[in-house]
Amino acid sequence: MKRRDFIKDIAAGSLFLNFKPSLFAQKNFPDLALIQGDNPAVLTRKAVASLGGIGRFVSKGDVVLVKPNIGWDRTPQQAACTNPQVVKTLVELCLQGGAKEVKVIDNPCNQAKRTYLRSGIAEAAKQAGAKVLFPNKHRLKKIPLNGEWLKEWQVFTDFIEVDKIINVPIAKTHSLSRLTLGMKNWLGALGGSRNQLHQGLDQAMIDLAAFFRPCLTVLDAYRILIRNGPQGGRLSDAKLHNTVVAGVDYVAVDAVGTTFFGLNPHDMPYLRLAHQKGHGEINLDKLKIEKRTL
Amino acid sequence: MKKERSKKYRLIQGLRILSQAIFFFLFFYLLLGTHFTGEDYIGRVEIFFHFNPLLALATFIASRAVFISFILAAVTVAMTFVLGRVVCGWVCPLGSLHQFLSFIFKKAKLLKPKDDENKRLAWKYYLLIFLLVGTLFTLDLVGIFDPLSLLYRSFTVAVLPALSHGFEASLALLYQINFPILLDSFTQFFENLALNSTFRQGFLVGLIFIGILLLNLSRERFWCRYLCPLGAFLGLISRWNILKLKIDEQKCIECNLCNMHCETQASPFPEEKWRSPECVYCFTCSSICPTSAIEFPVGSAPEKIESVNLARRKLIFSSLLSVVAVPFFSLSPSLKRSSPKLIRPPGALPEEKFLQKCVKCGECMKACPTNALQPALDEAGPKGIWTPILVPEIGYCEYYCSLCSQVCPTGAIRALSVPEKTKVKIGLAWVDKNRCIPYFLGTPCIVCEEHCPTSPKAIKLVKTEVKRPDGTIKTPAAPVVNTDLCIGCGICETKCPVVDKPAIFVTSIGEDRSERNQLLLPLLKEDLEILD
Numbered sequence: 001m002k003r004r005d006f007i008k009d010i011a012a013g014s015l016f017l018n019f020k021p022s023l024f025a026q027k028n029f030p031d032l033a034l035i036q037g038d039n040p041a042v043l044t045r046k047a048v049a050s051l052g053g054i055g056r057f058v059s060k061g062d063v064v065l066v067k068p069n070i071g072w073d074r075t076p077q078q079a080a081c082t083n084p085q086v087v088k089t090l091v092e093l094c095l096q097g098g099a100k101e102v103k104v105i106d107n108p109c110n111q112a113k114r115t116y117l118r119s120g121i122a123e124a125a126k127q128a129g130a131k132v133l134f135p136n137k138h139r140l141k142k143i144p145l146n147g148e149w150l151k152e153w154q155v156f157t158d159f160i161e162v163d164k165i166i167n168v169p170i171a172k173t174h175s176l177s178r179l180t181l182g183m184k185n186w187l188g189a190l191g192g193s194r195n196q197l198h199q200g201l202d203q204a205m206i207d208l209a210a211f212f213r214p215c216l217t218v219l220d221a222y223r224i225l226i227r228n229g230p231q232g233g234r235l236s237d238a239k240l241h242n243t244v245v246a247g248v249d250y251v252a253v254d255a256v257g258t259t260f261f262g263l264n265p266h267d268m269p270y271l272r273l274a275h276q277k278g279h280g281e282i283n284l285d286k287l288k289i290e291k292r293t294l
Numbered sequence: 295m296k297k298e299r300s301k302k303y304r305l306i307q308g309l310r311i312l313s314q315a316i317f318f319f320l321f322f323y324l325l326l327g328t329h330f331t332g333e334d335y336i337g338r339v340e341i342f343f344h345f346n347p348l349l350a351l352a353t354f355i356a357s358r359a360v361f362i363s364f365i366l367a368a369v370t371v372a373m374t375f376v377l378g379r380v381v382c383g384w385v386c387p388l389g390s391l392h393q394f395l396s397f398i399f400k401k402a403k404l405l406k407p408k409d410d411e412n413k414r415l416a417w418k419y420y421l422l423i424f425l426l427v428g429t430l431f432t433l434d435l436v437g438i439f440d441p442l443s444l445l446y447r448s449f450t451v452a453v454l455p456a457l458s459h460g461f462e463a464s465l466a467l468l469y470q471i472n473f474p475i476l477l478d479s480f481t482q483f484f485e486n487l488a489l490n491s492t493f494r495q496g497f498l499v500g501l502i503f504i505g506i507l508l509l510n511l512s513r514e515r516f517w518c519r520y521l522c523p524l525g526a527f528l529g530l531i532s533r534w535n536i537l538k539l540k541i542d543e544q545k546c547i548e549c550n551l552c553n554m555h556c557e558t559q560a561s562p563f564p565e566e567k568w569r570s571p572e573c574v575y576c577f578t579c580s581s582i583c584p585t586s587a588i589e590f591p592v593g594s595a596p597e598k599i600e601s602v603n604l605a606r607r608k609l610i611f612s613s614l615l616s617v618v619a620v621p622f623f624s625l626s627p628s629l630k631r632s633s634p635k636l637i638r639p640p641g642a643l644p645e646e647k648f649l650q651k652c653v654k655c656g657e658c659m660k661a662c663p664t665n666a667l668q669p670a671l672d673e674a675g676p677k678g679i680w681t682p683i684l685v686p687e688i689g690y691c692e693y694y695c696s697l698c699s700q701v702c703p704t705g706a707i708r709a710l711s712v713p714e715k716t717k718v719k720i721g722l723a724w725v726d727k728n729r730c731i732p733y734f735l736g737t738p739c740i741v742c743e744e745h746c747p748t749s750p751k752a753i754k755l756v757k758t759e760v761k762r763p764d765g766t767i768k769t770p771a772a773p774v775v776n777t778d779l780c781i782g783c784g785i786c787e788t789k790c791p792v793v794d795k796p797a798i799f800v801t802s803i804g805e806d807r808s809e810r811n812q813l814l815l816p817l818l819k820e821d822l823e824i825l826d
Contacts, residue, residue: 073694109745109789111663111692113488117332118694133478134485138462138469175755175771176740195741195791199731233749 029056030290031281032247032256037294040222040244044089047218047246050290053097057215060098062163065105066090066130067214068121069170069185072231073110076120079223079238080231082170084124086220086244090166091128102128105158106188107135133158140191147207148277149200154192159212167214167250171221171241171257173229176201177270179261180230181254182217183209202270209250210279217253219245221260251280252287259284300586307581310383314390321387325449328660328701329488334712336700340657342387343442343703345370348422348524349653352436353704356429357650361705374528378535382518382525383557383574388441389518389525393557393576395507396514405511407554412603415519415559415572418526419604420612425523427616432646433623433677437653439523444503447680450656451493451669452500458484458491490665492688495680499669515557518574529571536593537575541565545587552579552588562588626675632811634801636673637684637782640691640718641699641708644807645674651706654680658698658707664689666784667698682707684720686784686800691720693747693783716748721782722804722813723753723775729797736760736768742786742798743773752779753786753798773798777813780804 033050035043048054058064068082076083087104094102104125108115112134116122122132135156143155159165169185176198177184184201186208187194197204221243225232232238241260247253251274255265265271265282275282324339343349350364370381382389399405425436437443461484468477493499509516518525539562552562560573580588628636629645639658642648659667659682666689669680682698684691696715699707710718723742731739746753755771762768773786775798782800790796803813 073692111330111488112485114330114663114692114695117330131478134482136465136481136485138466138481175743176738193791193793195789198739198741198744198791199737201738228749228751230744231747231749233747237749 031249031252031287032245032289034243034245034256034289034291035294036243036292038242039294040083040085040220041089042294043222043242043244044086044218044246045093046292046294047244048090048093048216050292051216051246051248054093055097057166058094058097058099058164062094062099063101063103063161064094064099064164064166065103065158065162066094066125066166066168067159067185067189068104068106068168069180069188070106070115070119070121071109071188073108073114073118074231074233075118077223077235077238078232079170079225080172081115081119081121082168083220083222084120086218086222087121087168088124088128090168090218091125091130094166095129099164102130103133103158103162104130105133105135105156107156107191107194108188135191137191145207145211147203147211149203150197150207150211153190153194156189156191159189165212165214167212167217169217169219170223170225171219171260172225172232173227173261175229177205178268179254179258179263181257182214182219182250183254183270183274186212202273205270206274206277206279209274214250215248217247217250219253219257221245221257224260226261249280249287251275251282255280255282256284256287256289297585299582299584300580300589303577303580303583303586303588307577310576313384314393317385318387318390321445325446325454325660326487328657328697330661330663330695330697334694334696336661336697340655340701340703341366343446343653343655343657345381346440346442346524347371348436348527349440349442349704351527352426352429352434352440353651353653355426356432356434356436357647359651361651363703363705370528371531374532374535376535377537377575378532378570379525379528379572379574381528382522383576386441386518386524388445389515389522389574391445392507392510392515392517396510396557399510400514405514408513410553410559410561411513411520412559415569416604416608417520418522419530420608421521422523422526422530423609424612424616424619427613428619431617431620432650433616433620434650434653435619435623435677436523437655438680439521440653440655441517441522441524443653443655444506446660447654447656447669448499448503450490450660452496452503454489454660455491455493455496456500458489462491488663490659490662492665493659493668494685494688495669495671499680513559514555519558519572525574532571535570537590538570538593539565539568539573539579540589540591542587542589545585547585547587549584551582551584555579555582623676626672626677628673628675628678632802632805632808633673634803635683635685636670636678637686637721637784637800637802638805638807639667639682639684639698639707640696640715640720641702641710642682642720642807643706643708644809648706648807649674649677649681651704652678652681653704653706655703656680656682657701657703658682661697661701662689663692663695663697664788666690666788684784684800686787687796688788690785690788691781691783693785716781719781719804719806721784721800721802722777723780723782723784723786723798723800725773725775726797726799729792729795730772731792731797732770732772733758733760733797734763736762736766736770738770739791740771740773741789741791745785745789747783747785748779748781750779752776752781777804 074080174180347367350367727733
């Protein structure tokens with residue numbers, strides 16, 4: 001961290017501490033913060049600040065699980081995994097907000113060690129002070145999900161044991177759900193034959209998101225994957241989009257994410273379904289979005 | 295007369311044991327380090343092999359090609375020339391393992407010194423002749439018997455996987471009883487080792503290895519004495535070394551302790567019966583001698599040396615046996631028609647060349663991040679036993695990884711850079727429409743397409759009209775393989791949700807290394823347009 005950034009952080013932090021009770025009365029928060037700019041760390045910090053700061057989501061002494069997408073053996077430039085700077089910043093914020101411990105874990109599609117290292121996420125999160133855990137099968141447990149379709153599944157117990165979960169997906173194209181945003185990210189919390197979930201993916205995403213119920217979703221759209229998703233490959237498959245979105249309503253976060261790809265939330269069957277079933281808002285005009293460009 | 299064991303030689307013996315421990319540790323360290331550690335390019339973890347003159351010679355003769363890394367074998371040759379078989383006694387990790395077990399068996403009174411079996415000493419020389427004559431006819435079976443190949447293969451395919459299963463089981467127990475202390479650190483450490491624990495032939499290879507280790511119950515360092523072809527080779531060239539045994543007849547009380555405890559039956563007493571080519575310079579005799587009568591002074595050649603005693607008839611017989619073995623090993627159809635399951639790692643040479651170079655050491659299987667590389671049983675014919683094949687039902691070829699090609703000690707797999715590797719085709723994927731979920735049920739499933747690592751993807755989803763079992767028509771998106779783009783990595787097969795027998799599978803056709811095993815000829819584009 002540069003000294004200047006550090007001083008800025010201190011200043012922002014002390015401001016935050018001083019004015020917390022009066023400035024951030026519960027009702028004034030926007031539904032979504034959509035921040036644009038060229039530094040993923042700053043975008044993340046600003047997005048969380050716009051929603052009322054990390055103190056709104058993380059309490060002192062909490063154990064927090066930050067769930068990025070570390071699905072693939074790809075580098076950050078290829079935009080198949082969450083940007084490591086975004087993950088790192090969130091870990092820092094949580095710890096600054098008084099979290100006792102921050103865990104970072106995902107169940108990848110390629111070899112775990114390769115994805116953790118080559119995505120840059122393991123190192124970045126460790127630097128920020130997180131406990132980065134490989135998924136291992138001993139921590140899997142069959143858990144009642146009580147979803148409409150998914151009644152139970154093998155889940156990594158870390159997701160159950162922590163106090164708060166923050167979802168940090170990356171925005172990518174996907175052949176089945178068309179896009180993979182926040183709600184699709186929960187497949188990374190599962191073990192077992194999760195590949196079979198693709199047979200009813202829309203409902204699976206809804207049941208899973210409702211079960212894990214993150215206290216905050218931060219959608220990394222710093223780089224988005226516009227082709228050949230969800231892995232990409234060529235650098236030209238990724239596009240610099242310079243955006244981070246944050247919100248509590250995870251359906252709304254995904255809804256605004258569709259617009260980055262020139263789509264409408266109503267184009268996405270799973271979002272229509274989620275909205276109809278009352279999981280969140282997808283009509284963008286009904287959402288209070290704080291848009292800022294840095 | 296003063297009765298005292300030699301301090302000097304006890305110190306030397308101590309140094310020898312230390313040296314063995316260090317080299318064994320080095321072997322183990324390099325073997326454990328043979329996996330993806332964060333960098334695309336791995337150091338020379340296979341360096342032990344390059345000091346091995348038997349592999350160097352056999353690979354050179356069998357493939358009629360020089361592999362430059364083997365230049366290091368000259369060090370071993372030079373050392374053996376000057377000092378005798380010190381490499382066997384001080385360096386060889388398999389030798390150390392045998393000796394350690396012999397030591398344990400002796401302490402446990404399971405192994406008692408027995409009469410010498412002098413005839414057996416010659417076995418290893420006949421085996422060596424058999425193997426080397428075979429290489430003249432390009433039949434390279436050296437890797438089966440070479441001590442390093444044997445050790446690496448056994449550890450990779452059997453010992454480490456067994457340890458890994460044991461470790462897993464104890465971790466599972468600790469998790470069950472919710473044992474909190476350091477549990478996460480243990481598991482993370484273990485995961486970091488990235489051990490491959492699934493091998494189709496782990497049991498067989500392990501059984502053979504255990505058998506070889508148990509031979510130490512019969513004679514100390516049984517393998518080194520009677521079987522090791524590398525030991526035989528080094529014995530043959532140690533003829534003129536300068537470290538010769540000398541017994542001080544004044545001191546010697548003819549107790550025969552030296553003969554009883556000689557690790558390799560070199561028979562130190564009487565001096566003129568000492569078999570220099572069998573001696574591995576462990577210095578057990580000189581340190582155990584109760585009167586310090588045995589020494590190894592530099593440059594004192596005894597008048598007569600007991601050299602390797604080989605019967606000419608048996609030499610001719612073993613050479614002939616090898617000549618007969620050559621066509622016998624060619625009976626398999628594997629070179630006539632490419633086997634669909636014979637998917638070689640990326641960078642593997644054309645099959646014939648590959649078999650001449652592969653020494654079956656299993657380094658590639660250790661390096662593979664997905665456990666995909668497995669020892670062949672019959673897929674590559676009898677010559678190809680324990681050579682590496684990709685088994686997509688177990689693992690797949692990781693797109694940005696070229697470790698197997700980097701760690702191959704003989705160049706049987708050509709070293710590739712990662713960008714080069716991503717372009718190598720090792721096979722081709724096929725959809726089994728009778729089993730593929732969208733094709734026969736009309737239910738969506740895109741798992742193979744999702745995992746396909748190439749860009750653009752070799753698996754495309756195409757809307758396809760499907761008559762479902764209940765007679766209704768559906769048009770789900772179903773996978774289609776683009777034969778130009780598919781590299782045969784096999785991740786589609788590994789990840790297919792039709793788990794018992796995947797509905798998409800890879801066969802070897804289309805592999806770059808083969809001229810014959812190809813599917814399509816590139817036709818003229820203009821012609822195609824006219825004919826359409």
